[in-house]
Amino acid sequence: MIDKPSFTYFTPSSKMDQSPLSHFIARFDWILLIDVIALSIIGIMMVYSASSRFGHPEYFIVKQLIALVSGFIMLFLFAAVNYQIFAQYPKTLFTISISLLLAVLLFGQTYRGTKAWISIGPMAFQTSEITKVLSILIVSGVCARSIKEIQRLKSLVMPFLTVLAHVIFILMQPDFGSTLVYFPILLGILFVAGARPIHLLAIFFYGIISGFALLFHTMISLNPEFSESHPVANFLYRGMGLKKEFWLLMSSIAALFILIWWLLKQLRLRTQGAYFIFTFLFFFSGWTTGSFFANSLMQYQRKRLLVFFQPGIDPMGAGYHVIQSMVALGSGKIFGRGFRSGTQGQLGFLPEQHTDFIFSVLGEEFGFVISSFVLFLYLTVIWRSISIAGDSRDRFGSMVAVGIGCMFAFYGSINLAMVMGLAPVTGLPLPFLSYGGSSLVASLAAVGILLSIHIHRYIH
Numbered sequence: 001m002i003d004k005p006s007f008t009y010f011t012p013s014s015k016m017d018q019s020p021l022s023h024f025i026a027r028f029d030w031i032l033l034i035d036v037i038a039l040s041i042i043g044i045m046m047v048y049s050a051s052s053r054f055g056h057p058e059y060f061i062v063k064q065l066i067a068l069v070s071g072f073i074m075l076f077l078f079a080a081v082n083y084q085i086f087a088q089y090p091k092t093l094f095t096i097s098i099s100l101l102l103a104v105l106l107f108g109q110t111y112r113g114t115k116a117w118i119s120i121g122p123m124a125f126q127t128s129e130i131t132k133v134l135s136i137l138i139v140s141g142v143c144a145r146s147i148k149e150i151q152r153l154k155s156l157v158m159p160f161l162t163v164l165a166h167v168i169f170i171l172m173q174p175d176f177g178s179t180l181v182y183f184p185i186l187l188g189i190l191f192v193a194g195a196r197p198i199h200l201l202a203i204f205f206y207g208i209i210s211g212f213a214l215l216f217h218t219m220i221s222l223n224p225e226f227s228e229s230h231p232v233a234n235f236l237y238r239g240m241g242l243k244k245e246f247w248l249l250m251s252s253i254a255a256l257f258i259l260i261w262w263l264l265k266q267l268r269l270r271t272q273g274a275y276f277i278f279t280f281l282f283f284f285s286g287w288t289t290g291s292f293f294a295n296s297l298m299q300y301q302r303k304r305l306l307v308f309f310q311p312g313i314d315p316m317g318a319g320y321h322v323i324q325s326m327v328a329l330g331s332g333k334i335f336g337r338g339f340r341s342g343t344q345g346q347l348g349f350l351p352e353q354h355t356d357f358i359f360s361v362l363g364e365e366f367g368f369v370i371s372s373f374v375l376f377l378y379l380t381v382i383w384r385s386i387s388i389a390g391d392s393r394d395r396f397g398s399m400v401a402v403g404i405g406c407m408f409a410f411y412g413s414i415n416l417a418m419v420m421g422l423a424p425v426t427g428l429p430l431p432f433l434s435y436g437g438s439s440l441v442a443s444l445a446a447v448g449i450l451l452s453i454h455i456h457r458y459i460h
Helices: 020-026 030-050 057-080 083-088 089-106 127-145 153-171 183-192 197-222 224-229 229-240 244-266 273-296 299-309 318-334 358-391 395-419 436-458
Strands: 109-111 114-120 123-126
Touching: 030 057, 030 436, 057 299, 057 436, 083 089, 083 127, 083 273, 083 395, 083 436, 089 114, 089 153, 109 153, 114 127, 114 153, 114 244, 114 318, 123 127, 123 436, 127 153, 127 183, 127 395, 127 436, 153 183, 183 395, 197 273, 318 358, 358 395, 395 436
Parallel strands: none
Antiparallel strands: 109 114, 114 123
């Protein structure tokens, strides 16, 4: 059971006459706060530089500054509140999270074919940025409630379904990129919760199969003659088009295997064949998820995957982003061209430079040295997340801290790989740097939760 939240501060060496404010300041993780402030300042500078070519950089800066102030208000608010209170209401948080995703489908604004924003007056926010933080609290709360049975397979059903529900609603927008972060978060939380390695490998296997199915669909679309000469590949490829014959056959096989497993369980017979049954079921569920991913991609997203496999296939279209990004990074060399002096960014050769490719602008204008320093700041955030998880007074706090650390690590690594041409262009922002109020506020709120776990680690 999770201890009920309490706001009484206690340390073995503390004095009884110290005020709560003194305790709050003494327990604050100043390294993490200073690190995030540094990233945010660099982010404001880069947004100003990247948006200068639009002619009105003040428009972007004002909105980003409003988000920055709002984000730091959320940071200190969450830091002051005892994080344990979130462990008591996973169902309420789940209802809020799913309601936000449902609301954006009903009332959201569509931009580039994706309905992901809800407008409130002059402001708009992206619900998936908020729900990813809520999902960390929800999954951690669910795992904390069943911590004594976490090694049993049935205890993983609710965390997995919680993540899957978020992924399905986000795919309906459709926003493929935003769904990718949920499974690394799930694996990180379950690892800290103490799930069995075989169960973690099964979830990892599920993710690998889903990704392979998506890549398989892309590769076959590039070489249709391959599927024509290989009946099995043609069957799988056609099935990914959601052909009812394919899914009827696969569903029938899955149902048969489930029936066999149930009969064996009723007869209390243990056989190695059960592993084969589970392997097929994971393959089927992973392939099904990959098929839905493949069919939910927008046309420009499909082109991005094609370009990743064949960079020169569309150098003036989908491949243009990555080519110009690598040119910008390379032209910065060691010390860069100087603030607002880059050619790729300032002359408009680099698309989406204030959002997805903000790091390319940084690399061109400040070079390898400052870019490496920014990477060091990101690594510091991840290090502090892991350290806070280790110092947490309960398993719930450790799971939340690791989940947040996984979120930052995934977003950072994928965005950096994307701008260097090592991963497909997914549209994922770089936390604290990329233009986008929702991402900035959500990231700072997540840091506030980390600070709360650190501050309240000695609560009695």
